[in-house]
Amino acid sequence: MRIGDLAERTGASVRSLRYYEKQGMLSSERSASGQRHYGEDAVSRVLLIRQFFSAGMNSKTIAALLPHIKDGERCPPEVLRQLTAELHRLDAQADELARARQTLDGMVKATQEAMRGA
Template identity: 40%
Template structure:
């Protein structure tokens, strides 16, 4: 099947499919016309890639684990190296959560202090850099 058909069957945009190919995650043959040609296994492979990306694994991690992948979800039996990669990613996520929690707590303290001071009224802040004073 061509890339457009694979895109329709998986719901993944063609530029993402090309990226998966460039990262070594998805293989395609080239037809005599130069078009990418995918076999039926590509549908399952794309679904596996999407699930693993959804779990926060990098393309590099996914390339490492795909040979172990079974099924759409996928199950990853017999791949002890994967466990180390997933634990490492989980630690990074936990660190990010901790950092965000600290930032949230600090911001809450600033808000509470500003509300307690009262007096001056501030315009609503909608993220990004505040507008410069004129």
């Protein structure tokens, strides 16, 4: 599939796809005219890359982890340490988001109650 098709199927911009390729997170074959062509597996890879970016991972970390992410396959110890560190970071981030949500919820409820009483 061409880069525009991949962008449409994944919601990633063409610019982002070029960036992913430049960073070694995605690969393509080039046609005789130089156009990028991607296999079907590129869709799931781009979706995973986008998921990792949304979780706050940086491109260097994503690029290092991607070659080791395969179902049922063991990771080398250094990759396992990196994955574990990312899990801890995400857990801490989720806890912080939950606390922020709880605070906002309390503010909304207090404001709504005050408005009802006025």
